[in-house]
Amino acid sequence: MKIKIISLLILLQIAKSQVVLSFKNSCECTQIAVDTECNLLYPYCNWQVNEQNVGSCETTNCYNLDSSADCVLLRNCIWNGKQCLSTYSDVQCNQLEGEKDLTCQQQNVSCYGITGQCLSISELPSCKTYQSQIECTIGQEGKCSWSTTTNQCGFYVTCEQIPLNICNTYRPYETNYSQGQYCHINNSGQCVQMTCSDITSQINCTFVQTVFNQDQFYLCQWNSLSKTCELAPSTSNLTEKNCFSDTIGTYHWIAENKYAVQGICFPCSLRIIKQSELCLCEQLVSQLDCIYAKTCTWQQNKCITSQCSQFNEQQSLCAQSPACMYIFGKGCIPFTKCSDIRGNNQFQCIAQSLQCPSSNGQYCTSLPIDSSIFCQQQGNAYNCSNVLIGNGKCYWNSQKNECQYSSSCYSFNMQDCQKLKHACYYSGSYCYPIYCSYFSTASDCTFYFDYYSGSYKYCYWNYQYGYCDDQKPYELDFQSCYTSTQGKYRWSSQDSKIGACTQCAAIIVPNKRNWCSCDQLIYQGDCATAYDSCLWNPEKSQCVPLDCSMLTTRNLCVQNYNCHWIQYQNVMQCLPFTSCDKLPGSNSYMCMLYSQRCTQTDGKYCKELSYTDIKQKCSSIADYTNCYLTVASDGVCRWNTQTQTCYALSECSQITEMSFCGINNYACYWNFQTNTCTSLTCSMVTTSSECTYFDQYINFGFQIQMCLWNTTCQNATSTNLTSSNCFTNTAKTYRWSKNNQTDGSCQSCSQSTIFTLGFIILISLTQ
Ligand SMILES: *[C@@H]1O[C@H](CO)[C@@H](O)[C@H](O)[C@H]1NC(C)=O
Ligand SMILES: *[C@@H]1O[C@H](CO)[C@@H](O)[C@H](O)[C@H]1NC(C)=O
Ligand SMILES: *[C@@H]1O[C@H](CO)[C@@H](O)[C@H](O)[C@H]1NC(C)=O
Ligand SMILES: *[C@@H]1O[C@H](CO)[C@@H](O)[C@H](O)[C@H]1NC(C)=O
Ligand SMILES: *[C@@H]1O[C@H](CO)[C@@H](O)[C@H](O)[C@H]1NC(C)=O
Ligand SMILES: *[C@@H]1O[C@H](CO)[C@@H](O)[C@H](O)[C@H]1NC(C)=O
Ligand SMILES: *[C@@H]1O[C@H](CO)[C@@H](O)[C@H](O)[C@H]1NC(C)=O
Ligand SMILES: *[C@@H]1O[C@H](CO)[C@@H](O)[C@H](O)[C@H]1NC(C)=O
Ligand SMILES: *[C@@H]1O[C@H](CO)[C@@H](O)[C@H](O)[C@H]1NC(C)=O
Ligand SMILES: CC(=O)N[C@H]1CO[C@H](CO)[C@@H](O)[C@@H]1O
Numbered sequence: 001m002k003i004k005i006i007s008l009l010i011l012l013q014i015a016k017s018q019v020v021l022s023f024k025n026s027c028e029c030t031q032i033a034v035d036t037e038c039n040l041l042y043p044y045c046n047w048q049v050n051e052q053n054v055g056s057c058e059t060t061n062c063y064n065l066d067s068s069a070d071c072v073l074l075r076n077c078i079w080n081g082k083q084c085l086s087t088y089s090d091v092q093c094n095q096l097e098g099e100k101d102l103t104c105q106q107q108n109v110s111c112y113g114i115t116g117q118c119l120s121i122s123e124l125p126s127c128k129t130y131q132s133q134i135e136c137t138i139g140q141e142g143k144c145s146w147s148t149t150t151n152q153c154g155f156y157v158t159c160e161q162i163p164l165n166i167c168n169t170y171r172p173y174e175t176n177y178s179q180g181q182y183c184h185i186n187n188s189g190q191c192v193q194m195t196c197s198d199i200t201s202q203i204n205c206t207f208v209q210t211v212f213n214q215d216q217f218y219l220c221q222w223n224s225l226s227k228t229c230e231l232a233p234s235t236s237n238l239t240e241k242n243c244f245s246d247t248i249g250t251y252h253w254i255a256e257n258k259y260a261v262q263g264i265c266f267p268c269s270l271r272i273i274k275q276s277e278l279c280l281c282e283q284l285v286s287q288l289d290c291i292y293a294k295t296c297t298w299q300q301n302k303c304i305t306s307q308c309s310q311f312n313e314q315q316s317l318c319a320q321s322p323a324c325m326y327i328f329g330k331g332c333i334p335f336t337k338c339s340d341i342r343g344n345n346q347f348q349c350i351a352q353s354l355q356c357p358s359s360n361g362q363y364c365t366s367l368p369i370d371s372s373i374f375c376q377q378q379g380n381a382y383n384c385s386n387v388l389i390g391n392g393k394c395y396w397n398s399q400k401n402e403c404q405y406s407s408s409c410y411s412f413n414m415q416d417c418q419k420l421k422h423a424c425y426y427s428g429s430y431c432y433p434i435y436c437s438y439f440s441t442a443s444d445c446t447f448y449f450d451y452y453s454g455s456y457k458y459c460y461w462n463y464q465y466g467y468c469d470d471q472k473p474y475e476l477d478f479q480s481c482y483t484s485t486q487g488k489y490r491w492s493s494q495d496s497k498i499g500a501c502t503q504c505a506a507i508i509v510p511n512k513r514n515w516c517s518c519d520q521l522i523y524q525g526d527c528a529t530a531y532d533s534c535l536w537n538p539e540k541s542q543c544v545p546l547d548c549s550m551l552t553t554r555n556l557c558v559q560n561y562n563c564h565w566i567q568y569q570n571v572m573q574c575l576p577f578t579s580c581d582k583l584p585g586s587n588s589y590m591c592m593l594y595s596q597r598c599t600q601t602d603g604k605y606c607k608e609l610s611y612t613d614i615k616q617k618c619s620s621i622a623d624y625t626n627c628y629l630t631v632a633s634d635g636v637c638r639w640n641t642q643t644q645t646c647y648a649l650s651e652c653s654q655i656t657e658m659s660f661c662g663i664n665n666y667a668c669y670w671n672f673q674t675n676t677c678t679s680l681t682c683s684m685v686t687t688s689s690e691c692t693y694f695d696q697y698i699n700f701g702f703q704i705q706m707c708l709w710n711t712t713c714q715n716a717t718s719t720n721l722t723s724s725n726c727f728t729n730t731a732k733t734y735r736w737s738k739n740n741q742t743d744g745s746c747q748s749c750s751q752s753t754i755f756t757l758g759f760i761i762l763i764s765l766t767q
Contacts (some may be wrong), residue, residue, distance in 0.1 A: 019219035019232055021207060024421045025250040027268035030385035030396060032057040032252065037244045043070035056381060059415055062086040068102070072109045075418055076426075079107050093118040112138060127155045143172055159183035159191045167191035182209060196220030196231045205229035206246045215443075217248055236316060238265040254347035264315070264351040269422075271449060271456075272357055272367065272390050278487045279504035280660065281305045282628050282639075285587070286491040286499075289482040295321035302624050308332040315351065325353040338364045346388055357388060372405035379403070391454025393420070408452055409433045423449045439468040456486065474554060474593075476501040492589040502589045516727070516735045516749035518545045523736035523744070526727040533560050541739065548574045554593065564595035580606040588630040599631040609633060618648040635699030652677045652698055666731075667695040682707035682715050692729045704731050721746040 029045030032038045038047040038057035043065055049055045062077035062084045071077045071084035078085050081102050093111035096104060096118045104111035104118035111118040127144035130136045136146040136153035144153050147163075156162050159182070162170050167183050186192045195218075199205045202222045210216040221232035235243070235251060243253040243265035254266045279289075281296035281303045290296050290303035294317050297306040308325075311318035311332040318324045318332035325335045338356035341364040343349040349364035350357045356364035358374075367390055368374040375394035378384040384396040384403035392407035395416050409417065409424030409431045417424050417431035424431050425438060433452070436459035439445040445461040445468035458471040473481065473489045481491045481501035493499035518534035519542070521527040527536045527543035534543050535550075548563035557565040557574035564577045580598035583606045585591040591598040591606035600607035600616055610616055611633050618637035621627045627646035630637045635648035652668035653676060655661050661670040661677035671678045680694040682705065691713035696703040706729050708716035721729055723736040726746035738744030 019235055019247075021217040021219060021248050021250050022215050023248065023250075024215065025267065025269035026421075027244075027249055027252055028385055028419050029057045029059045030381045031268050032244075033382055037249075037252065040245060041249055043073055059419070068106045072105070072107065076414060081107075093120045093123070127153050129153075159193050162191045164189070164191055196229045199229040202229075206242070207248065219247065234314070234316060235265045235267075236314065254345075254351070264347065266347055266351075270388065272354075272388050272454070277455065277504075279482070279490050283504045284482075284490050285589070285625055286478065286494050286496075288478065288496075289490045292482050293487060295323075308334050319350065319352055319354050322355060325356075327352060338366055347386070350388070371407075375403045375405035377403075392451050393423075406451075422447065423451060436468045436470045442468075444468070458484065458486075473501050473503065492593075493586060498584070498586070499590060500593050502593065515732045518543045520749045521727075521735050523723060523727075523739050523741075525723060525741065526735050529727050530732065532556055548576050550574075558592065558595050561597065564598070566594055580608045587626050592631075601626075618646045621646040649698055652679045666693070667698045681705075682713045685713035688713075692725075693731050695731075704733070706730055718746040718748070 026044075027041070029038065029041060032041065032045065035047040035055055035057075038045050041057070043060050045057050046060050046064075047055055048058045060074065062071065062074060063086065065071045065074070065077065065084040068079040068084075071079040074084075076087055078087050078091055078096070079102070080097070091108070093104060093108065093113075094117070096107050096111060104113050107118075111120060112124060113119050121138075121142070122140055124138060124140045127136065127139035127141050130139065130144060130153040133146040133153075136144045138144060139153075139155065141155040144155050145162075146153055156170070156172070159167065159170075162183055164185060167185050168181060170183055172182060181194050183191050184194050184198055193210070194208050196205065196208055199208070199220060202224075205220050205222040207217045207219050210218070219232040219235065220229050221237050222228075223230055235247070238246060238251070240253045243251050247265070250269065251265045251267050254264055279293070281290065281293060282305070284290045284293060284296060284303040287298050287303075290298040293303070295306055295311075296303050297310075305323050306321065308318065308321065308323065309332060311321065311324060311326070315326045315332075318326040323335055324332050325341055326332050327341065335353060335355065338349075338353070341349060341352045341356055342362065343352060343356075343359050343364045344361055345359050346357055349359050352364065356366060358365045358367050371389040371392050371394075374389060375384065375387065378387050378394060381396040381398070381403075384394050387394050387403075389405075392405055394403050394405055395412060396402075397404050404411075406412065409420065410433075412420065412424060412431040414426050414429075414431070417426040420431075423434060425434050426432075433450065434448040436445065436448070436457070438448075439459060442461040442463075445459045447456050447458045449455075450457050458473075459468050460471045461467075462469045471484065473485045476484050476489070478491050478496035478499065481489050485501075489501045489503050491499050492502045516526070516530075518527070518530065521530060521534060521543040524536050524543075527534050530543070532551075533546055535546050536542075537544050545562065546560070548557065548560065551557040551560060551563060551574040554565045554572070557563050560574075562577050563574050564580075565572060565574055566583065567573075568575060577595060577597065580591065580594065580600075583591065583594050583598065584604065585594070585598070585601050585606040586603055587601060588599050591601050594606060597608050598606040599609045607616075609631065613633055616633040618627065618630070618632045618634055621630060621632065621637060624639050627637045627639045630646075632648065635650065637646050638649050638654075639646055649655070652661065655668065655677040661668050667680060668677050669680050669684065670676075682691065682694065685691045685707065688709035691707045691709040693704045693706045696705060706716045706718065706721070707713050708720050708725070708729065716729070718726070718730065718734055721734070723741045723744065723746075726734050726736045730746070733750065734746050734748050736744050737747045
């Protein structure tokens with residue numbers, strides 16, 4: 001029973017000490033409120049004034065563009081020599097049918113050659129194959145350069161390769177936001193990348209472009225004391241005047257009202273993601289991860305949540321820290337409750353605390369429960385495009401003149417779809433969700449946003465086979481584990497050589513309840529639901545346990561009571577469980593990577609958890625890091641900072657942090673009104689799919705309360721359940737008694753003599 005709406009939501013800010021700008025994050029036309037900013041986005045957007053004299057920034061229609069140069073800049077437009085046409089599906093370069101005297105690029109900027117034989121860049125020959133200086137212009141590598149010393153055509157990938165005589169003037173490509181110079185000769189006489197500090201005037205101190213990446217800019221800022229230009233660590237110095245223009249149109253200014261100076265320079269592409277997925281400071285084991293985590297402080301060999309007063313000068317960090325809130329005039333103070341923060345729109349609220357990303361018109365509130373109603377309440381295209389919700393998206397339906405909600409890409413038309421970069425793509429006549437393998441080049445292969453789950457997904461380029469694959473965080477190393485997962489995974493030890501990249505939100509509550517064993521699952525539908533441990537044998541008409549070797553990922557393997565994930569013949573694989581004892585591991589996280597039965601350690605090797613061994617209680621753990629979220633024989637452990645002791649959690653109400661309340665999503669939920677972690681009941685669940693059961697205890701939930709959806713979510717008993725929900729709504733402790741959907745009853749499995757110790761992963765793992 002996972003209640004989506006109560007999980008804490010947060011915005012993902014760029015967490016590094018530099019601001020990387022990319023056109024992929026450009027503002028949408030309708031996010032812009034001012035004509036001067038809208039004009040900067042011409043021809044993509046244009047300012048329109050209606051009969052009531054109200055202006056708005058609109059997406060340009062191909063038919064309204066009368067020059068080839070403007071037309072070809074728009075992704076879905078093609079110039080045919082006379083007019084700009086809208087294409088409903090992609091026209092390949094070799095299909096272009098323009099007037100004879102048009103070059104390919106005059107019809108579509110991404111096509112080269114002469115009409116009739118237009119080629120896309122990947123179809124061009126390599127620069128190296130050109131024999132003369134005249135041919136040496138563009139090849140499959142991009143811009144080609146002729147070397148007068150070797151009389152050969154080649155290409156450059158770094159400034160260092162560029163001959164000094166052309167260093168200052170070399171342009172790998174031109175963009176609208178070109179910083180003028182890409183490379184320059186430094187004081188040692190070498191040709192190097194232009195950086196912020198090479199810029200000498202305040203007016204030009206905006207951003208620098210990375211030489212060989214057309215879509216990567218670094219924000220600079222002017223230091224008025226030293227009169228130098230430096231790399232900007234954040235966007236907090238940007239003002240109403242330069243917020244939009246200095247960020248190549250990817251941030252916009254949100255003020256309290258038209259006349260207020262207080263405001264914030266806000267990324268247009270920001271989305272709200274679930275904070276419950278992010279690591280808490282206390283979960284970070286390695287010092288490096290703690291340093292990367294901007295709201296944490298490394299102190300006495302442990303990582304702790306920073307004091308709010310440290311963020312008085314850094315509003316965006318203050319707003320990101322779950323423990324703090326930023327109040328205009330007061331600075332950064334400990335978080336109390338949303339209704340203590342004034343704000344009459346979402347942006348004012350987010351600027352003060354990401355935990356309160358909405359407003360009732362006067363004070364900030366948590367995010368509205370129902371996104372579709374929230375979207376509908378947005379009365380104009382500007383408000384509709386700027387509203388932030390957790391998953392899904394609000395979009396303006398100009399035919400119906402209303403703001404609508406969609407949870408996936410499929411409902412967007414071509415124009416909207418094409419603007420949802422890194423989330424959706426348009427093909428044929430449909431809008432589809434993006435996934436890693438959609439990206440066809442290493443430079444595009446970065447991340448995408450999944451509207452359905454409301455989360456970012458990361459990709460990596462597989463150089464061996466040349467394709468874009470889903471990132472496998474557990475393969476990340478000490479250096480990149482935390483940063484590459486944007487703070488969702490952490491390195492499991494203080495030592496860079498020993499350890500693994502492990503997920504913070506995968507908090508496991510061991511469960512002593514009597515799960516049904518595979519052979520007890522008589523109904524084929526129940527066996528199918530237990531797909532991660534059982535398999536239906538059609539010949540025998542029986543449900544049989546899965547062979548460990550069939551579990552090919554670590555997560556499926558470690559959850560299975562009978563298997564463990566270990567190295568055998570130099571490969572990590574899933575083998576029948578034998579013992580935890582010989583497996584090296586100095587803390588609980590490392591040991592659980594073999595099997596979730598191995599939660600204990602003697603400091604060097606792992607040990608199996610025994611519920612009866614009193615030596616394995618939380619109170620016997622003396623060390624802070626090992627205590628934190630270790631699963632011991634009496635439950636999930638926590639550190640008491642007052643008494644400096646380790647204890648087992650038993651009640652939801654013992655939890656005071658919002659993100660930690662998600663430790664058992666089937667037992668506790670965060671109440672935004674009272675700001676407390678509270679026990680769940682069936683009646684709190686608002687959707688039928690989440691109406692299953694709840695755990696009556698936070699830790700070793702022997703007891704559950706079954707729920708059932710009957711217009712609302714209500715308490716139920718096994719007699720209320722049917723073949724379709726008997727197994728699921730009883731936490732796998734009851735099964736349907738006959739292999740017939742309509743005949744039979746919902747019966748307990750616990751009569752069985754086999755005692756199964758099961759584990760639940762509360763947050764589904766993706767690796
Ligand atoms: C322009 O050409 C590129 C490269 O082949 C292609 O991906 C793109 O879809 C074309 N644009 C249009 C509007 O057809
Ligand atoms: C700013 O940069 C442009 C382009 O490189 C240059 O022409 C101009 O002189 C610079 N302005 C100042 C004040 O340095
Ligand atoms: C010039 O660039 C080279 C190569 O990056 C570097 O090693 C050298 O220190 C730089 N010189 C100065 C004075 O910055
Ligand atoms: C930029 O920000 C820093 C600290 O955030 C501050 O010290 C400095 O005065 C600011 N500069 C300007 C021009 O606002
Ligand atoms: C748009 O949002 C602003 C700020 O919240 C609000 O003042 C305005 O009334 C909204 N407009 C409409 C039409 O809802
Ligand atoms: C739903 O609840 C009503 C009374 O509240 C009850 O009569 C009915 O049988 C219930 N439906 C099911 C499917 O249990
Ligand atoms: C539902 O069950 C819980 C305990 O399992 C109980 O506390 C609660 O009062 C029950 N609610 C109703 C409406 O009967
Ligand atoms: C469960 O069954 C009882 C008795 O038939 C009925 O009163 C109750 O409304 C049912 N509960 C639900 C949630 O349908
Ligand atoms: C399931 O049970 C119903 C009712 O007893 C019976 O009519 C039907 O034939 C059974 N179906 C199968 C596939 O056995
Ligand atoms: C803001 C800006 O510089 N826009 C320019 C982008 O490029 C087109 C075509 O090269 C120009 O017409 C715009 O003025």
